[in-house]
Amino acid sequence: MDVRRLDLLRELAERGSVTAVAEATGRTPSAVSQQLKVLEREAGAPLTERSGRGIVLTSAGHALARSAADVAIALARADAVWDEFRNDPSGEVTLLTFPTIGATMLPAVLTELQQVPGLVVRATDFDPELAEFAELTADYDIVLAHTMPGVLPWGGRGLRVVPLLTEPLDIGLPATHRLAGRSHLTASDLVEETWLGVPPGFPFERILHAIEQQGGRRVEIAQRFSDMRIVEAFIQAGFGVAFVPRYTSGTLPPELVLKPLRGVPSARQIVALVRPDVAERLAVRTVLDVLVAKAAELGAGGAGAGA
Amino acid sequence: MDVRRLDLLRELAERGSVTAVAEATGRTPSAVSQQLKVLEREAGAPLTERSGRGIVLTSAGHALARSAADVAIALARADAVWDEFRNDPSGEVTLLTFPTIGATMLPAVLTELQQVPGLVVRATDFDPELAEFAELTADYDIVLAHTMPGVLPWGGRGLRVVPLLTEPLDIGLPATHRLAGRSHLTASDLVEETWLGVPPGFPFERILHAIEQQGGRRVEIAQRFSDMRIVEAFIQAGFGVAFVPRYTSGTLPPELVLKPLRGVPSARQIVALVRPDVAERLAVRTVLDVLVAKAAELGAGGAGAGA
DNA sequence: ACATCCATGTAGCGATGCTACATCGTCAGT
DNA sequence: ACTGACGATGTAGCATCGCTACATGGATGT
Structure with missing residues (x-):
């Protein structure tokens, strides 16, 4: 049982096609196919079977x-122990972030991580509507994701989920709005309003449904945006109200105020998603540690400012 | 970090010399040395240093x-899981036994294991005086060892110790002996006797010391043998008394009787020693299971006969 | 001082794993 | 149904890697 071949099988289980594995590992599909064939011979039982154009793993596979x-995991742990022994987190950590937290937290995180010699963090942002967070852990070491509390769709995948922050979602209003003087808002205040929503399927939607249910009528959703900058601009321009994450919106212009929502739980959970084997790497753990620390600071500081 | 090279380092840690690793893995010392050099380069720190003619591992190593x-271990576990999945313990299990238990238990064990298709057990016996039990786990999958209870010198080595049997050590007497009618014996009965001992350093010696201490005088040791057959013959011939393991002596001639010793704990612990990684293999675990079962039978049946 | 033992270099050879290219089966669009 | 695209898998050839055989050098003990 060769380890390199086993690793190829693991990749195949994650990515689902020989071609995808080949791309991810920088080989030709032919090479991957050959190696899997050898592994199958060594194992003594068929590991894959054809399904249409592609292949799927058998239960044995x-x-x-x-x-x-x-x-x-064991191998990654060996690396981690070794890194720790040398006290030198080695290698590059790739990180994928969604825009809001990328703008708010990441600069401070990367600044702090510059202190660590030999550690290179390569961060990218992505459109959260595009793909499933879990899939992306195959290509990035750390994936920053957000979801509603209680809903952790990626627990079953064997991923490690590191909670970073529970971030309240406040209601963003123009400073001139009739509700702008309130200390907090309730569902009945809000069902009358025109809303700026998110594209269908986004987690925020659930809260809006809860408001509708509690307020007794459907709300009107005028526009749907995923980018927070656009949403904020539209709030300011008076096109409606919207959920605005309390901590990760950066500095807001004075024309826009945030009011907490009462009676409806409205928060999003911000987590880091890591494959268990890459979670063993010291370099990765170092980055995670800083992420957790900065998120805690943000939560404490942001909560103080918000209260 | 290549796994094959890591494995070579592991072997080096166990065997202590490049030449020994080369012999054990069927390579030339040059090949081993080269691979270790590559690993050292990959690791980025010296793993070995010269010590006289040979080398020793650094703390990093x-x-x-x-x-x-x-x-x-993880790799062996993968093999084991796979074997279990196919329900087919594959491969060969090497087993090293000391003579007494080899004669008593092993035939039944191997008979039972013949039922298992595809499993080949290769057993060898060895002179227990020759070498350290623990060292031998590098060369054999399972090493049957015996020691005094409470004394487990191989616990620290990271070996898995599977207890098989706690075997009382009785006193063997000629049937014509003055004490042969007793139901049991004490230390004071025995300090007067001429003894057949074991070579110096053997575990049985401790019990003899305990008898001397409790009986108030030193006993006379006429001869020293490690082979039980010889000891039994000498007992019958009237040259003295000796410790005889209760269960693993096979069928004794009527000229020889066994009497339990009271007041002095006299038993030996029979265990199987296994390296943790080989202990993961299903084939090895299968053999261990049968060993444990047969030892339990022997203990139950032998205790019944002895009482 | 000499023979011995052990680790380690060097040259060369063979196995292994890859690429490039070809083939075959499946699926979608017209 | 035909066709083009896609995905997996064969085949030939090439480069790399790990091995052996042999030589070297340092440490040991007689």
Whole structure:
């Protein structure tokens, strides 16, 4: 049982196609196919079977891939122990962030991490509507994701979920709005309003449904945006009200005020998603530690300012 | 960090010399040396240093070797899971036994294991005086060892110790002996006797010391043998009394009787020693299971006959 | 001082794993 | 149904890697 081949099988289990594995590992599909064939011969049982144009793992293949993941973890742990021994987190950590938190927290995080010699963080942002967070852990070491509390759709995938922040979602209003003087708002205040929503399927939607249910009528959603900058601009321009995350919106212009929502739980959970094997790496753990610390600062400081 | 190289380092940690690793893995010392050099380059720190003619691991080397052992375990576990999945314990299990238990238990064990298709057990016996039990786990999958209860000198080595049997050590007497009618014996009965001992350093010696201490005088040791057959013959011939393991002596001739010793704890612990990574293999675990079961039978049946 | 033992260099060879290219089966669009 | 695209898999050839054989050098003990 060669480890490199087992690792290929693990990748196949995650990515689902020979071609995808080949791209991810920088090889030709032919090479991957050959190696899988050899592994199959070594294992003594078919690991894949054809399904349409592609292939799927057999149950045997899944079983072996699971073990392969454990081996990958042990190997990564060996690396981590070694890094710790040398006290030198080595290598590059790739990080994927959604825009709001990327703008708010990441600069401070990366600044702090510059202190660590030999550690290179390569961060990218992405459109959260585009793809599933979990899929992306195959390509990035750390994926910053957000979801509603209680809903953790990626727990079953065997991913490590590191909670960073529970961020209240306040209601953003123009400073001139009739409700702008209130200390807080309720569902009945808000069902009358025109809303700026998110594209269908986004987690924020659930809260809006809760407001509708509690307020007794449907709200009007005038526009749908995923980018917070646009939403803020539209709030200011008087096109409606919207959920605005309390901490990760940066400095808001004075024309825009945030009011907490009462009676309806409105918060989003911000977490870091990591594959268990990459979570073993010291470099990755170092980045995670700083992320957690900065998120805590943000939560404490932001809560103080918000209260 | 290549796994094959890590494994070589693990072997080096166990065997202590490049030449020994080369022999054990069927390579030339040059090949081993080269691979270790590459690993050292990859690791970025010296792993070995010269010590006289040979080499020793640096502390860094030890740290990495430890992780390498964990990787070996994960890899072996993958094999085991796979074997279990196919429900087919594959491969060969090598077993090293000391003579007494080899004669008593092993035939039944191997008979039972013949039922298992595809499992080959290769057993060898050895002179227990020759070498340290623990060292031998590098060359054999399972090493049957015996020691006094409470004394487990191989616990610290990271070996898995599977207890098989706590075997009382009775006193063997000629049937014509003045004490042969007793139901049991005490230390004061025995300090007067001429003894057949074991070579110096053998575990049985401790019990004899306890008898001397409790009986108030030193006993006379006429001969020293390690082989039980010889001891039994000498007992019958009237040359003295000796410790005889209760269960593992096979069928004794009627000229020889066994009497339990009271007042002095006299038993030996029979255990199986296994390296943790090989302990993961299903084939090895299968053999261990049968060993434990047969030892339990022997203990139950032998205790019934002895009481 | 000499023979011995152990680790380690060097040259060369063979196995292994890759790429490039070809082939075959499946699916979607017209 | 035909066709083009896609995905997996064969085949030939090439580069790299790990091995052996042999030589070297330092440490040991007689």
